Amino acid sequence: MDLRLYLLQRLSALVMAPLVIGHIAVMIYAVQGGLSASEILSRTQGSIGWALFYGLFVLAVSVHAAIGLRVIAGEWLGFRRGYLAATMWISGLVLLAMGMRAVWAVTAGGVS
Amino acid sequence: MAADQMTVSVWRGGPGGGDFKDYAVPRFDNQTVLDVVAWIQQETDPTLSYRFACRVGMCGSCGMVVNGVPRWTCRTHVQRVLEANRIEIAPLRNLPVIKDLAVDMDPFFEKWIAAEGRFHASKSRRDDVQEVVPDTEERAAVDAGIECINCSVCYAACDTVAGNPDFLGPAALNRAWTLFNDVKNDGREAILDAVSHSGGCHSCHSMGNCSQHCPNDLNPMQAIAGLKRATVRRALGGR
Numbered sequence: 001m002d003l004r005l006y007l008l009q010r011l012s013a014l015v016m017a018p019l020v021i022g023h024i025a026v027m028i029y030a031v032q033g034g035l036s037a038s039e040i041l042s043r044t045q046g047s048i049g050w051a052l053f054y055g056l057f058v059l060a061v062s063v064h065a066a067i068g069l070r071v072i073a074g075e076w077l078g079f080r081r082g083y084l085a086a087t088m089w090i091s092g093l094v095l096l097a098m099g100m101r102a103v104w105a106v107t108a109g110g111v112s
Numbered sequence: 113m114a115a116d117q118m119t120v121s122v123w124r125g126g127p128g129g130g131d132f133k134d135y136a137v138p139r140f141d142n143q144t145v146l147d148v149v150a151w152i153q154q155e156t157d158p159t160l161s162y163r164f165a166c167r168v169g170m171c172g173s174c175g176m177v178v179n180g181v182p183r184w185t186c187r188t189h190v191q192r193v194l195e196a197n198r199i200e201i202a203p204l205r206n207l208p209v210i211k212d213l214a215v216d217m218d219p220f221f222e223k224w225i226a227a228e229g230r231f232h233a234s235k236s237r238r239d240d241v242q243e244v245v246p247d248t249e250e251r252a253a254v255d256a257g258i259e260c261i262n263c264s265v266c267y268a269a270c271d272t273v274a275g276n277p278d279f280l281g282p283a284a285l286n287r288a289w290t291l292f293n294d295v296k297n298d299g300r301e302a303i304l305d306a307v308s309h310s311g312g313c314h315s316c317h318s319m320g321n322c323s324q325h326c327p328n329d330l331n332p333m334q335a336i337a338g339l340k341r342a343t344v345r346r347a348l349g350g351r
Contacts, residue, residue, distance in 0.1 A: 003343050006314035010344075071315075075275030 005067050012064035019057045044106040051107040058099030066092030123202040126211050145185035162213035172263035177202040182268035184327040204268040220264050223280045228306040229287035232299030242296045250293040257290045259328045266322035278311035282322035282332035289335035313339040
């Protein structure tokens with residue numbers, strides 16, 4: 001791992017830390033008195049705030065996890081150069097696409 | 113004096129592979145693992161290859177894996193490592209075997225060079241001698257890591273080297289860190305460049321096997337953390 005990826009992974013961790021705390025705090029708050037899909041959607045649908053919150057979360061997770069998977073692929077599977085880059089970009093883009101699709105679904109209601 | 117005997121299992125082979133072979137070796141008081149290897153070579157099997165020089169923990173030649181743990185064998189007493197009257201001795205990990213217990217140290221030293229672990233003179237013979245103030249933070253960092261004897265025990269202990277052959281390893285990075293902090297050395301930027309590439313200090317997972325196993329009680333993990341801080345500080349525009 002070079003300095004650039006090292007910095008990106010630390011930066012994405014810095015972004016994730018408060019978002020994880022916010023996510024868990026809202027979960028604890030939201031499950032008081034039962035939990036339903038309609039309750040969640042009533043909070044998130046049409047909310048630009050939640051779209052930005054989870055959009056940023058997904059972006060940070062995609063960057064962080066992709067760099068981590070790249071390291072694991074190198075050290076445990078012996079991947080080098082092109083395969084390492086492919087592991088990082090494919091895993092990062094898949095996570096980004098799946099995550100953003102979910103964020104879109106619960107905020108804009110585009111997919112359901 | 114007819115002493116008690118122990119079983120010593122020694123790895124025999126070469127680059128193509130090998131296996132452990134058992135030897136019966138007499139037990140003596142104050143016997144080191146290097147004494148055991150020397151006894152086998154002198155008394156039982158003259159074809160056994162191993163490497164040593166000073167026998168007093170200064171030269172860094174006699175590193176071997178004893179009962180699965182990398183150690184300097186000249187300063188490792190048999191009584192400390194004997195388990196069920198057996199010792200297993202293997203060549204250092206993470207380096208190519210030449211024969212039996214002798215490994216090829218070239219990759220280890222090539223990485224010292226790759227990490228800019230070489231002196232970059234800041235003055236010529238025509239300049240005054242550089243003053244070295246002992247109680248600065250930088251000099252304390254140098255002093256903490258300067259007693260490395262290049263034995264490669266940390267390199268053999270490092271799981272990151274095992275998983276990533278490009279990783280420069282604890283010894284080379286420790287050397288880079290001591291030079292980085294040395295007022296007599298002029299290559300600070302070159303060092304930070306050298307350790308910022310793929311395989312540089314950022315590949316370290318801080319597992320600490322190097323610091324755990326260093327026979328001189330150095331802390332290469334801390335040195336690597338220092339390099340990480342210095343490279344990040346520079347990348348963010350600081351000094």
